Amino acid sequence: MSIVKEFTKGLWKEIPPFRLVLGLCPTLAVTKTASDGMGMGAAVIFVLVLSNVIISLVRKIIPKKVRIACFIVIAASLVVSVELLMQAYAYPLYQSLGIFVPLIVVNCIILGRAEAFAAKNPVLLSAADGLGMGLGFTLSLTFLGALREIFGYGKLFGAEVFGPAFKPFTFMIEAPGAFVCLGLILAAMNYLAIWQSKRAGLPEPDVAVSCGGCRACAIGESKQIIQEG
Amino acid sequence: MDYFLMLISAIFVNNILLAQYLGNCPFLGCSKEKGVAFGMGAAVIFVAVMATAFTWIMQKWVLEPYGLGYLQTLVFILVIAALVQFVEMFLKKMVPPLYKALGIFLPLITTNCAVLGIAILVQRKEFGLGMSLYYSFVASLGFTLALMLMAGIRERLIIARLPKSLQGTSIGLVMAGLMSLTFFAFKGMIG
Numbered sequence: 001m002s003i004v005k006e007f008t009k010g011l012w013k014e015i016p017p018f019r020l021v022l023g024l025c026p027t028l029a030v031t032k033t034a035s036d037g038m039g040m041g042a043a044v045i046f047v048l049v050l051s052n053v054i055i056s057l058v059r060k061i062i063p064k065k066v067r068i069a070c071f072i073v074i075a076a077s078l079v080v081s082v083e084l085l086m087q088a089y090a091y092p093l094y095q096s097l098g099i100f101v102p103l104i105v106v107n108c109i110i111l112g113r114a115e116a117f118a119a120k121n122p123v124l125l126s127a128a129d130g131l132g133m134g135l136g137f138t139l140s141l142t143f144l145g146a147l148r149e150i151f152g153y154g155k156l157f158g159a160e161v162f163g164p165a166f167k168p169f170t171f172m173i174e175a176p177g178a179f180v181c182l183g184l185i186l187a188a189m190n191y192l193a194i195w196q197s198k199r200a201g202l203p204e205p206d207v208a209v210s211c212g213g214c215r216a217c218a219i220g221e222s223k224q225i226i227q228e229g
Numbered sequence: 230m231d232y233f234l235m236l237i238s239a240i241f242v243n244n245i246l247l248a249q250y251l252g253n254c255p256f257l258g259c260s261k262e263k264g265v266a267f268g269m270g271a272a273v274i275f276v277a278v279m280a281t282a283f284t285w286i287m288q289k290w291v292l293e294p295y296g297l298g299y300l301q302t303l304v305f306i307l308v309i310a311a312l313v314q315f316v317e318m319f320l321k322k323m324v325p326p327l328y329k330a331l332g333i334f335l336p337l338i339t340t341n342c343a344v345l346g347i348a349i350l351v352q353r354k355e356f357g358l359g360m361s362l363y364y365s366f367v368a369s370l371g372f373t374l375a376l377m378l379m380a381g382i383r384e385r386l387i388i389a390r391l392p393k394s395l396q397g398t399s400i401g402l403v404m405a406g407l408m409s410l411t412f413f414a415f416k417g418m419i420g
Binding site for chain 2: 028083106179183191
């Protein structure tokens with residue numbers, strides 16, 4: 001029962017880029033077309049599920065002080081294997097994703113989920129969490145990619161959508177389009193979340209904070225730690 | 230001339246943040262105050278240049294001679310993580326004023342994709358050591374510029390009356406889009 005819950009929360013309630021605001025760099029960079037987004041998502045699913053499983057397996061052995069370093073090593077080894085696999089079986093995709101394949105290492109989703117979930121939960125739950133989060137990430141990237149591809153190129157997965165009279169809206173496939181689109185999608189998700197909880201009579205939820213408010217970006221918090229320590 | 234062209238190109242035309250989408254987390258997370266943004270930017274410049282130097286040496290002297298090129302990602306992130314730790318300890322002991330200014334930002338930088346991104350980019354562009362260092366410096370300068378501008382805009386946005394759903398990261402991203410559009414105009418400058 002709770003495995004299902006951990007799996008499904010990644011698909012809507014805590015969908016990584018749109019609600020938790022994790023992993024923005026690839027979300028912006030590789031969503032020029034829907035298929036690029038999907039490929040990136042697949043690579044992230046692979047790394048995330050395996051890293052969650054491994055971290056959850058060794059969670060009791062890792063000393064607390066060096067856990068982040070351990071997480072990074074585990075994630076980096078997995079990313080190296082993804083790179084090699086992609087070079088072998090999906091070379092065109094590897095080339096179009098470019099530098100963002102090795103950068104999966106520093107994607108906050110991997111570290112964020114390791115720290116927030118896999119380091120505290122048993123293996124099966126962590127696997128379910130990783131799969132759900134990964135799928136949510138893939139769905140979001142594919143959605144944003146489809147949106148940008150439809151308006152930017154007039155195509156979807158390479159197939160024509162509009163008639164020949166359609167003039168491509170180049171803004172969408174360039175960097176500014178990516179930022180504005182993602183910002184507006186975030187706003188829409190916030191609006192939906194507020195509306196949903198209002199209807200259920202719950203207090204208003206917080207709006208999405210960057211990087212899921214993870215510790216790495218919570219400057220105020222670390223300032224306090226420095227001052228206290 | 231070549232160096233000047235690269236300066237303009239790395240700061241304005243191919244800004245690492247606004248055109249190459251690297252380092253968005255600190256861009257949105259640390260852009261609430263100008264002081265914080267400046268500290269973050271300075272720390273990124275400092276670490277990016279040093280990380281590029283070390284990773285370049287690792288790549289050319291260790292990985293390539295021994296045919297270990299496929300381990301690039303793993304080695305680079307480890308070098309950066311270790312470097313950040315050392316820099317932190319060194320500054321704490323030897324240069325306390327600098328540590329006070331940059332200290333809180335250093336631990337956050339390991340997972341900043343701009344640093345690893347620059348280190349990998351200079352390898353893919355096959356720059357020499359001098360050029361790599363110069364590129365990493367100007368690219369992170371561009372990062373700092375974008376971060377400072379964003380912090381300035383966000384300080385203004387606090388006063389603005391926004392609908393609740395647009396607050397926070399959402400309006401930040403829209404603003405980044407508009408900034409990116411402005412920087413996009415520099416593309417005409419260098420063909």
